[in-house]
Amino acid sequence: MNVRLRIDNREVEVPEGATLLEAARALGIAIPTLCHAEGLPPSTSCMVCVVKVKGRDALVPSCAVRAEDGMEVESETEEVAAARKAAVELLLSDHVGDCVAPCHALCPARMEIPRMLRQIAAGAYADAIATVKRDIALPATLGRICPAPCEKGCRRAARDAAVSICLLKRFVADVDLESSAPYRPACAPPSGKKVAIAGAGPAGLAAAYHLLQAGHACTLFDALGEPGGMLRRKIEPGRLPPAVLDAEIARVTELGAQFVPGTRAGADVPLAELRGRFDAVLIAAGELPAEAFEALGLPFGPRGILADKKTFATPESGVFAAGGVLRPLRMAVRAVADGKEAARSIDRFLTGRYSMAHDERFSTHIGKLREGEIDAFMTGASPAPRVVPAGDGMTPEEAAADAARCLRCDCRKQHDCALRHLADACGARAHRYKIERRAFAQLRRPGVIYEPGKCILCGICIAIAEEAREPLGLTFVGRGFNVRVGVPLNAGLAEALTKVADRCVRACPTAALAYDAD
Template identity: 30%
Template sequence: MTIDTKTSVRLTIDDTSVKAASGETVLSAARRAGIDIPALCHEEGMAAWGACRLCLIEVEGLDKLQAACTTQVADGLVVRTNTARTRAKRASYLRMYLSDHNSYCEAPCKDACPAHIDIPAYIKQIEDGDFAAAAATVRKEMPFPGILGRICPRYCEPVCRRGEVDEPIAICALHRAAGDHAPAALVSAHPSGHRVAVIGAGPAGLSCAWYLTAAGHEVTIYDKAEKPGGMLRYTIPEFRLPESDLDAELQPLWDAGVRFVENVALGVDINPYGLLQAGFDAVFVGVGAWQTMPSRIPGHEAMLDALRLLRDVGEGKKPTLSGTVAVLGDGAVAFDAARAAVRQGAQSVVLVSRHPADDVEAGQRELAAARAEGVQIEALTEAKRVKLRKGGKPTALECVRLEADASGKLVEAKGSRFELKVDVVISALSFAPDLGEGDDELTLSAWNTLEANHYTGRTKSEGVFAAGDAVTGAKSAIHALAGGKRAALSIDAWLRGVDLPELEAKLALYAGLPYLEQLADAPQLGELGQRLAERSPVWLKMGIAADRAARATMPTLAAAKRTTSFEEVERGLKKKAAQAEATRCLQCTCPSLGECDLQRLGVEYEITSNELVRPSSRVRSITPRYEHPFIRRDMNRCISCGRCVRVCRDVAGPACYDFRGRGFLMEVDTPYGESLQLAKCITCGRCVSSCP
């Protein structure tokens, strides 16, 4: 814009001298000078509207805040755009807009899932009755929906926004339903000519093998056990994961040509270097964490090893227990051991956890299941000593209560020492990978785990990758599966010549970017980088328009049968029940993620809490209109800024849109509520491009 010096004025905006044309608005002058003033209703080249009230500014000499889009420049005018007062007022308007915004930017459940499964997509497919498509969607990021649907800790459900209305969606039960009601399938790409060895047939190794096979590579899995599955087969009891269901989900691997070699141990029979020398192009190590770390608790020699106990149970030995059994730990292994002890004859079982009951490592699913079977929980408790009788058997467990100190660290509460009378103590506290006699090719961390890049699983040895519990220490199966998938994608890329160190550097840099920059820069990572990347979303607080609806109840084995058999407890949802549950999903997705001005401003003004959003608050609920070939009208997302109304009327000409109703009932629609085509739409798309 060229400014005529004869009619120009000079004003000060945020201590910057700005030259402007007489009759120009402060908003226009500021933007030309590179000073950002937010405005959602402003459309360049059109008359000021002033509806959104986000462009409010302080003008020296005036008490009230002024709208920058309607305030004209004047000589000597002094303006401040970013004061505490203007920011507070803008934030208040943003809270109002977001409180009536019946939509969401992206799904918290997908972000919380370690495998980042597209949860809204497969739930919508289940709602539509397409279980095969739902299973395929899950398998794109996690190969075994039926297995994980039975055992996953459900990191996704506590963050589900449906929980703000009534109860979270039964996400885990739904992806089990996808696995149960659709045949498992693995389609291999055209053979690549590359051979990859996978050491370890647990969750990480099986996941890695699945995605390598899908990419067309020839895979051979080595494991020290007789059957594949690792912890899935040998430590998770059948009352949680029946062996038949495990075998059914693994069958596509063998059908696709994956070879399994049993009774072969890392560091004893094989090592990565030897496999590379034997002709494999890459090696993946996912041996899990099968070694129980020595306890420092006095009397530890009398404790049973939880992993050994569960393995005996898994192999059909089923050792008999009696009296009171104490289990130390609160991970999945600890809870499985506790529930197995109930079935093995223990009169009572108590689980000793250092964490609060609502924060046990295994998650609330396992806590609830254990309590339902009579397991007692001693939360915020630490075992200090196992008291032994003559002969070396336990008689009591000496414990202390824990409390948080000023820094939040858990410490022993004064005078809290007490004893639990016990007959058996089972340790499930800490586990490490069993590397046999060790291998110089594998670098260990200070925690006795394998060192590998978080994003790619690449180790310091050329062509050797690692993931799962062997790298992270004992975590959940979904973490191991996610790690195996990332390693498989990375191995495939490495075999195709991708520079992984360069990609790792980009991913590390990306992880440190602010959220909005992550969204903007994601395309630069490429397809592989985006699948490996970790984002840090900012969760805005928005309104929800949904009627209360009961969460699906998982059918379970009768309580009287649970503790006397190893029969599966959770029976799974039938198709109709799964479809009904899927209708409760709020579908927290938006096609304009990262390109939405409302989202950008919500993040910039930190609208992560919102006192206007309450369970009883009224929120607009309008049926979306998709009758046009490419213009999708979803007025649940509308903030009534008027830009589409004005641009269609004053620029394009047809005047397809207008405001209807008042207050909370106001919406933008065609004049008589008809389709856009009947409203003489010329399909120019200006309404779409103008929407903020």
């Protein structure tokens, strides 16, 4: 027997006994869930799947309420959205974990540093350079001149000394430059769009590198006779050998970038002409005198061209600015980061997805560690001291030893965490509800790690273990605000999950249960 109901003014017929969540999915309506797992009984612990049923005063959890004939349901009202956001923020108030590691957060280019370190420690250099060059176009160059702001966030310094992140980035970049088959990113099919880049310094080169991968043709104009900008003019050859810079620039031109030397935007070729010949223009010419800004015809202030700080868009449609033309820069890595983000905005503009909004991902942070918490982080890290290279740069053995010192502060599911995705979607704030946070802790079994501070008490892992008849399994322990998922009889995680560890990891909506090697 079937029942008929309406959800968001759309009629649907489902078998008797189906839930409102199942009925919504039959219509293609996406209702978020965190504590729901197919085939397991509903727990209604997260309350992010609530909907409004006509005639009922309170919102109801769609995962548990059965569809009834004649029901009228709304899934996207302001009341529903506010309730879901509040539910997510309540879960976040008790969340202990970093979405991204402190080193990652402090890297201007937002490179996934812990992932690179794990790959280097494993000798997976091809994977490591792919991780690096996803965000940094000139890693061998920056590895020699960057002051390493990322290392200021390295928690390992609380025990002895920070991991040598910058040297390790240089190591894997040098390995790649010397390789007979160096890394070459995949490029999308040609889009038919053309971008003029005024300035072939770090910002312009980085922008070209990322735009070419998106399929857009790039032409770099520069006043100098060869690309490199301030990297060639201001860095001593002893710190940055020209051969290294040339090799990295070649990686950009090999993707199809064209270079026009001895040409200044504004002075030698008017901005209006570039705008007419190209679909978008990026001004990345470094620090300029006032007369150069005037020649460009763009509004500028005491520090540089006026542009949106997040999208890099100027008031002139289709014209963007990045790097030293916006404000004086002391670090080349910031120019490279600008180029990457400007390329992203230009790509969105060229593909019709552009808006002045900048979608930064939601992130939570543990903050300052309490006494003793560094010990929990040290559990899976090498206890060895920081490596001091014997020569110029690291050997493979030195690189592996120092990379193994990483504490793995990053979330093992930062790209797949359902809680993070939902926080993004509803615009949640991490600390709307302020409570004293739990202590950071980790439990391990071979291949799997459990971090109680990331657990939202959905009970999915408990139900899976019970269904599989694990000898011990998992259970809720404690009372009130101190409830957590634990192992009965204070046994270890290896004893608790002898059959279904993989299934529990895959089903966990956060990184409370995760693969240790991810």
